[in-house]
Amino acid sequence: MSAAGPILEVEAIQAFYGTIQALKGVTLQVNQGEIVTLIGANGAGKSTTLRTINGLMHPKAGKIRFEGQDITTTPPHQIVAMGISQSPEGRKLFPRMSVTENLEMGAFQRKDKENFKDDTERVFEYFPRLYERRTQKAGTMSGGEQQMCAIGRALMARPKLLMLDEPSMGLAPVFIEKIFEIVVQINKDGTPVLLVEQNALMALDVANRGYVLETGRVALEGPAAELKVNDRVRKTYLGEG
Template identity: 65%
Template sequence: MLVVEDLYVNYKAIKALNGVSCQVQQGEIVALIGANGAGKTTILNTISGIVSASAGKIVFEGKDITEIPPHEIVKMGVCQVPEGRRVFSKMSVLENLEMGAFVRNDKKGIQEAMEHVFQLFPRLAERKKQPAKTLSGGEQQMLAMGRALMSNPRLLLLDEPSMGLAPMLVEKIFEIIQEINKAGTTIMLVEQNAHMALSIANRAYVLETGSIVLQGNAAELAANPDIRKAYLGE
């Protein structure tokens, strides 16, 4: 479904990505793990078109999207939930969700997507008239995920969905990620909580300073002593 080939990204003098190649098959959950500054978010931002590649290419469903603008990439079926939620704080929950459907004009489909989001996140339905800034961190994360789902993505890019959340909420968010995946959405997940990420992913890539140093089956990586020591605190 997604092929990232020999991707280089530079921020002025800093090399953020050094020839990264990875892929995502339809229906998978693929995790990207690594320390802060390893380049995980840069990969997602480059796939989304927010950051420009210096070299290499990104192919989604057979189409080269390396130089396509972000809103066109969303129309093609790729949507990102950014790190730190980035909800529209003064707008209501409902308005935030409607913003997620800005690339669509099929009223029936939008209504069905809204119902699906409220099924996944009943708390958003209860608070739909409240300004987004009045929600808790966990509720804002739910809203950011719901807003992305409103675009009807086939590939969902999730950047640090558990950041800053209480452990109980982290489990809930990961359950919902699995539900979204089971309903047919392919997921690429960047997550600081490597233990949780590897527990739900099919495959994973490990990044260090802009390069992939390990890849493979998520369960096998979770059992790897080096990974356990470096990322799972064991």
């Protein structure tokens, strides 16, 4: 898909947990129309990068721009209102609320409540399984169904950028394939995606470009197709000899 300039620019960010430096100058960008993936081992700084973008953490140094606007120190609720929505690692649904109520929570900051029904229908088109389960308590669904609900909830905010944190974690292979098919469809329908994923092979299959994070630094970057055949990536992340 042709890219039309960056929607997100992350520039040399440094982030700390107490005295421990988690990010050591991470630079990346997501262009309009792209799926960009961030891969790396556990503890490499992938989720921390998302936390600095969505405002849950503020970097000690560096800049984050969204649609050209500096959001480095913007509070999380304002970042959501500007158009960055995230499906978090571990899904974090409201387990006692129904699927429909969870989706409603994704739209609670929106002013245009009249479009709510259209957006719910769009989520149900992506995830027919959620329509079948719409009155069911989210906590009683399978892991795969809960992941669909978490992505659906993020879409209810009508994001200009969708961030997905480990969407395949703990899922059966059949669900993983389905989730990634839908991620591709969401992107084709016009939403750029920043995807953090342990399953490097699946991530590089669907992404346009990728960044490999190692101990808080970008070790490699490039077109996903090139990263997939890179010897270092294949040995370290794709489990090939």
